[in-house]
Amino acid sequence: MEQRITTRLGDGSRVEMTPGEIRSDIEAGIAAGAKRAKVEPLTQNEVDHLVEIFTAPGRFASVEPGEEVVLSSDGTCGLPRPATAEQLLIYQDAFGSDTLEMASLDYSYKAVKTIASEVAQAMKMAQLELVAPAQYGAMPDLGRYSRPDGPFPNWSELLPLGRIDEARAAQEEAIEASIDDICYVADELWAAGTDGMDFDTAAAAGDGDFLATLRATETLRARCPHLGIQLGMASEMVLGMHGELEYKGRRLAGMWPLDQLRVVQEAGATVFGPAVNVNTTKSVAWNVARTITIIKPCVAEAQIPVHPNVGMGVCGVPMSGFPPHDALGRVSRALVQVLGADGL
């Protein structure tokens, strides 16, 4: 009888699989990713490597000495207590974080604008106490600019009614407001001494959200040559909520990680964070294989570091606020050893 290995599904639940079943899942995940993103499948050596990672005994998995990568984060250190600078010190001193991120509970630049002077003061104080590079992060969050949360007509309501032109016009107005808010907050943080800005879950509201982020990046790069700019995506493909938006002649709707990387680099970001959605009913092995297949062309071509997002529910990490360590270690190892990520 074939050995059975305890592994996980995309929702984090335990499941037992044979090595043969894990290999089949990995091959199926690769095929699904290659078909969806129209990219090449992984090589046989890469398949074997993934099988080794997901069938290895042991509760935890890790890379080999010398293969370590730089870790970044998103949405951390925004809890009500302890004070923000103290949370950053815990990440720096206790967790051994390579880079740090300050954030606010309402993780949206539109919301942060109203307290920009407060977060800038917190950043200034934190920078005096920290050694590790510390950036500020939030979401561009274009959806927050539509009614009832924002001033512009709600394109999600207009589109089902067939009022396409109005939906597009509303998004175009929202893009300008979003760029203003992102740059306002970034200017405050830059003056306070931040090492960088993180635009996290870009394109969460589709191609308009992505365009606002790219144009804000371009503006800030021109103003602040040494500002770190990390641009992380919300999902694997940019949704065409507008459908006709372009950045420097490239249509944004329908972009997959390789094309996303190209415009992100062109806009002037220093770190790119692709995201691949997790299927909660498939195994972690299937999800990781699919993730690596989709992102691999992007890592091969990148001129800036690529940090795949490995928070809950993306790039193979189970969709849980408390993802199990046996799954996390294997995701980490696979993304570094098989994908060749520069960081996570």
Next chain:
Amino acid sequence: MHAAHAIASGMGGMRTAGDLVGRTQMTLGMRLKDGKRYVAEKLGVSELDLVDPIVMREVRRELGLGLIPVEQGSFPDEPGAIEAKFNISRLLDIPINSVERFKARAGLD
């Protein structure tokens, strides 16, 4: 979640040279291999030394690059926090925003 990734694949932050290589990515946009090579050359150590907390604690102490104070050893008379960042910026030849602001506001330029 962050702690699990840190143990599985992270460089170790200030325990090692993770924060220094992190600056090559965040500020200079260098890819990992280039960043590790850059920092190793500037510090005069091997790339494997960059992730060795025993080696790096001595290197960081010698060069004034900041240390994590622990019960078994704190160094109140050596560079810490913003002071260490002055040394990091100079040694790695990487502009650090908070250091530049400090110099300008304290009239040190």
